Amino acid sequence: xxxxxxxxxxxxxxxxxxxxxxxxxxxxxxxxxxxxxxxxxxxxxxxxxxxxxxxxxxxxxxxxxxxxxxxxxxxxxxxxxxxxxxxxxxxxxxxxxxxxxxxxxxxxxxxxxxxxxxxxxxxxxxxxxxxxxxxxxxxxxxxxxxxxxxxxxxxxxxxxxxxxxxxxxxxxxxxxxxxxxxxxxxxxxxxxxxxxxxxxxxxxxxxxxxxxxxxxxxxxxxxxxxxxxxxxxxxxxxxxxxxxxxxxxxxxxxxxxxxxxxxxxxxxxxxxxxxxxxxxxxxxxxxxxxxxxxxxxxxxxxxx
Numbered sequence: 001x002x003x004x005x006x007x008x009x010x011x012x013x014x015x016x017x018x019x020x021x022x023x024x025x026x027x028x029x030x031x032x033x034x035x036x037x038x039x040x041x042x043x044x045x046x047x048x049x050x051x052x053x054x055x056x057x058x059x060x061x062x063x064x065x066x067x068x069x070x071x072x073x074x075x076x077x078x079x080x081x082x083x084x085x086x087x088x089x090x091x092x093x094x095x096x097x098x099x100x101x102x103x104x105x106x107x108x109x110x111x112x113x114x115x116x117x118x119x120x121x122x123x124x125x126x127x128x129x130x131x132x133x134x135x136x137x138x139x140x141x142x143x144x145x146x147x148x149x150x151x152x153x154x155x156x157x158x159x160x161x162x163x164x165x166x167x168x169x170x171x172x173x174x175x176x177x178x179x180x181x182x183x184x185x186x187x188x189x190x191x192x193x194x195x196x197x198x199x200x201x202x203x204x205x206x207x208x209x210x211x212x213x214x215x216x217x218x219x220x221x222x223x224x225x226x227x228x229x230x231x232x233x234x235x236x237x238x239x240x241x242x243x244x245x246x247x248x249x250x251x252x253x254x255x256x257x258x259x260x261x262x263x264x265x266x267x268x269x270x271x272x273x274x275x276x277x278x279x280x281x282x283x284x285x286x287x288x289x290x291x292x293x294x295x296x297x298x299x300x301x302x303x304x
Contacts, residue, residue: 017262017291018272019045020080020182020209023279024053025063034279035067041281043077044295045288048272051109051149051182054082061096072104080149081105083140084113085130093130094143101144109149110136110178123159134172141177150174152183152208154195158229167202174204182274185211186230189264209272210265214283215240215254217247251283259290 021042026032039050052067054060064081071079081100083093097108112123112133130136133150140146150173153166160166170181181199186192192210199208215221218240222232239257243250262273277284 016271017266017293018048019288019291019293020048020050020272020274021284022051022053022274022276023067025060025067026279027063031279038277038279038281039071039075039077041285042277042288043075045285045293046296047077049078049080049107051080051082051274054084054111054113065096065099068100068105069103078107079105080107080109080147082109082111083136084111085125085132085136086113087126087129089126089128090130090139091128093136094139097140097143097146101146106145107147107149108140109151109182110140110173111151112136132169134169134176137173137176137178147180148178149180149182150178152181152195152199153229154183154186154191154210155229155231158227163198167198167204170199171202171204174206178206180206181208183208183211184228184230185213185225185276187225187236187261188231188233189261189268191231192265193268207272209274210270211274211276212258212262213276213278214258214280214287216251216278216280216283218250219244251286254283255286255290258287262287262291 023035023039026035042050050071052064052071054064068079068081071077083096085093100108110133114123125131130139137148137150140148150170152170153160156163156166157169160169174181181204183192183195189210196208213221213224218237222237224230225232236257239253240250243253265273275284275287
């Protein structure tokens with residue numbers, strides 16, 4: 001008990017943990033309000049960066065661009081714009097990248113992207129487009145000295161024939177110029193730690209940040225996990241059993257579960273975490289508070 005308390009005290013007093021947040025561009029005016037309310041709530045936690053997703057086939061291209069531009073001009077946050085290869089020529093993708101560069105965006109999350117017809121459909125590269133994420137990374141580096149993040153899959157990308165092939169693809173992205181790997185979310189830390197070990201053994205030495213998704217709705221998040229190829233442990237399902245119509249208790253359980261998951265990874269030496277916010281701030285904020293992060297204004301007041 002004393003050792004556990006010492007561990008928690010050390011963590012909660014530490015300024016070593018760095019977080020980043022992912023948002024998705026809004027489709028309606030109400031969703032726009034929700035997004036910017038979430039951004040305002042989380043911005044004082046001083047994330048390392050915030051990323052904005054990009055729909056398959058460029059389906060949210062304009063909304064992504066508008067959100068990134070507003071982040072750049074109206075906040076002190078560092079935006080990272082998602083960019084994919086799907087259903088676009090190299091010239092079209094390059095034009096988007098150059099526009100971002102000219103507007104001052106310096107961080108891109110480079111992704112192959114989901115097939116136009118949705119997850120599960122066969123991916124078909126555009127005949128005049130970038131063939132995959134590694135090809136896209138190389139193209140972006142020719143345009144400007146972007147900081148580039150790429151995706152990693154601790155339990156293997158659904159389209160990869162094997163974990164070994166997945167690591168080879170990951171190394172190709174890093175060799176092409178990727179600066180950071182952000183993983184798909186998961187709930188069993190053993191998968192992430194084995195993935196980290198495999199990556200290092202393959203000579204991949206860029207930072208690898210685990211993706212974390214707080215469970216605001218277990219059924220919905222379990223559906224996301226299934227489509228992404230991430231397993232949902234039976235013990236996790238039992239934690240949320242019977243809470244289908246009890247969102248308040250679901251959020252309390254989720255805060256405890258996610259905080260413990262992150263703390264266990266901190267014990268393993270991991271210090272950077274990427275939160276998939278789903279444009280919902282309160283649960284993410286509570287978890288970050290439990291991890292010892294405090295708003296900038298509170299930190300400044302304490303220092304004074």
